[in-house]
Amino acid sequence: MVESNANTSGQSGKGADAVHTKAGAAPSGWRLFLTAFTNRKSGIMLIYGMAAGLPYALLLGTLYAWLGEVGVDLETMGVFSLIGLAYAFKFLWSPLVDKGRVPLLWRLGRRRSWLLPIQAMIGLVLITLSALNPQTSLGLFSLLAGIAAFASATQDIVIDAWRVEVADEAAPLEVLSSIYQLGYRLAALAGGALALVAAARVGWPQVYFGFGMFMMVAMLATWFAPDTRHAHEQAVESGAGIAARLSVKVRSLALAAVGLLWGWALVTVLVYMVRSLASDPELRPDATAFIRLYGPLIVIATVVVPALIAGMLDSWLRSGRYLAAAGEDAPRPFLDHTFRALVEPLMEMVGRLRWAAFLVLGIVLSYRLTDSIWGPFALPFYLQELQYTNDEVAFASKFFGVGMTMLGITLAAALFTFIGRMPTVILGAIVAAASNLLYADLAQGGAWLDAFGRITGLYWFAAQFGVDDRLARLLLAITGENLSGGLAGAAFVAYLSAMTSKSHAAVQYALLSSLTVLVGSLGRAALGERIEQVGYAPVFFLTAALGLIAVALCVADAVRQRRVAKPVGT
Structure with missing residues (x-):
């Protein structure tokens, strides 16, 4: 059975947004x-x-x-x-x-x-x-x-x-x-x-x-x-949808299981919110401890177990088991609507990606791992470890660094149109991992950064604006890190968007992006402890090595997508 990814071609443009090309050919490159x-x-x-x-x-x-x-x-x-x-x-x-x-x-x-x-x-x-x-x-x-x-x-x-x-x-x-x-x-x-x-x-x-x-x-x-519009959505979802093809009993049991798990997760988060609003600060729970303890449990309850249920339902649907019997096709608004909201998004994704769902999950968890866990330690690294001043860090990271990030994003947009999505995603994973080596060198004194800056003339150029070699070294490291971060960030958003379907985009994208936030929150405590034990440089070498996991997974998914897109018989 030929599998296809959502959003590889998109919808046809209309009106002012349509592309008018000869013979209906889609534009490419600079056009x-x-x-x-x-x-x-x-x-x-x-x-x-x-x-x-x-x-x-x-x-x-x-x-x-x-x-x-x-x-x-x-x-x-x-x-x-x-x-x-x-x-x-x-x-x-x-x-x-x-x-x-x-x-x-x-x-x-x-x-x-x-x-x-x-x-x-x-x-x-x-x-x-x-x-x-x-x-x-x-x-x-x-x-x-x-x-x-x-x-x-x-x-x-x-x-x-x-x-x-x-x-x-x-x-x-x-x-x-x-x-x-x-x-x-x-x-x-x-x-x-x-x-x-x-x-x-x-x-x-x-x-x-x-x-x-x-x-x-x-x-x-x-x-x-x-x-x-909702009328279009109803037209798409009416007819022989998943909710109409499985038996009422199976849908009801699956919905009850998933609903209980999501309900527990929602109540757990709401209780934490209420406790956090207590007037006495001593009575408020610790956010880091909450995420560390309940984060994995909530992910298991709302993603892992429902995904297994969705996979089982999809398997039954493909094998023809537990299908709706004659007379069961009468509309059940609450059951059908709730099933489509909670169960069908995962069922659609698992059914579309099949075994590749595990590959996509691996990329989601690893692609931005180094950046998401490193963020809170950037200022202590610049200020306490390297002894830069507040003004130097503000200029380098907040103004110069943001400009480099925007340049990286623009570069990603250009690469998408010239080399395609997955090559850009792979390149983003490579440069994101490599940028950690810049910071490892910075933590060890910046010998390689200094050599590069002097050979290329960048340090001489910076000196014309009154920037000494020490600050130029920081600017060079931030240039590499933020360029790669902007490129990788844009590539990752595009990849997540492409892995979702138009009919379930809100739930599927929210699930995938939330997993990225959670894994970053869970990893920060361990990273902080590791920095205390061995220092910054070894940790940067470790995060660079971890980044290679994302590179390997992206290459594997690119191969998978190429095979899926390959016409039958070629």
Whole structure:
């Protein structure tokens, strides 16, 4: 049986977004690159990337600077432990976002009906925060920040699904993924470094008010964005779907098992949230301990076991066992709708990928592992270990580094159009692993970096701007790391998007991306302990070696995809 990956060709473009070529040939190379970047969907994707990155930057990082300035004890801000959880466990409410209808707004479209109220909520919360005094209204301030964080995570679910669903030949999925990453990084820069600069001049309330207004402006892009309407979704899902072909008893038992597991996970997370909002900081649970203990259990309950159930159901469906008998085809709205929301996304993915589902899972868990666990240790490495100043690190990592990341993302978009998705994904895995060697050399004194900088003339060039060799060494390492990180990040988003189906994009992408966040959170404690034991350089050599696992898995999947795409008889 020939297997196919979702989203390899996309939907046909229509109207202004269609590609008009001779004999219907799809564009390639520079023509595809330029066409994609001048497409209406690409412009909307850039705004969506900024709308997704801005709340994360403002709520997870910048807000601490505001509170620190007014003398608020950050230990009292227990709600901020919820922000990371919102992004790590967003898949728990993704079925509702994927299949649920927003009252009164659902006629606007499958995704617009969710995005409009969510973006309005985020914008209004940011504007409201600008009108509050954190010292006198800390409780309300914390609650609103938590609400905005969960709204932001929900917005991510919708935007990720929209990107998969609207991709076509004029706006390829890989290019849309790169543009999303570019917008996200621009928002991170605006909500981070630029917010700090602006706050020193106009004050924090004005900064948050301005960013709140941006979220309101983003609603205009949502209003004009193309979308899949619910009527089309119902037409696609009606007829001989999975829910209609299996017997009612089998569907009911499978739904009961999966529903109980997801229900336990959701209640566990909600209980933790409530406990984190306790007025006494001593009574609040530790976020790191919670993720370390319950993270794997929640993944097993909501991904591993349901995937095994989905595989079993798919096997029965293929073998003709436990199919619906005559007379069982009467509509059962609640059973069918809930089955499609909870069970069918995994069943579709397992049935489509078959054994390759394990390969995809391995790539998801390993591809961004080194970056996701390394992030929290970057500043201590620069400041305490290498003794760079705050100003030097701010310039190198926040301004210069962000520029290099954006250049890496742009490079990824170009590579997608010239060499294709999987070669770019493989290259991203290679450079991401190799960049760890730059930091290993930096931790050992930078002999190889210095040799490269002097031979190529980069140190001489940096000296013309008053940069000494010591700072140039850091800039060179950050250039390599951020270029590779931007390329690998865009490649990974494109890969995840390609592994999802248009009919179940919200749930499938949320599951895969959440696993990446969770594995990073689980690995940080072990990495920190290892750094304490052996130092930074050996750890960087270790993470570079771990990166080779992702390279090998990506090569294996590229071979698999080539074999699947190969015409029969060739």
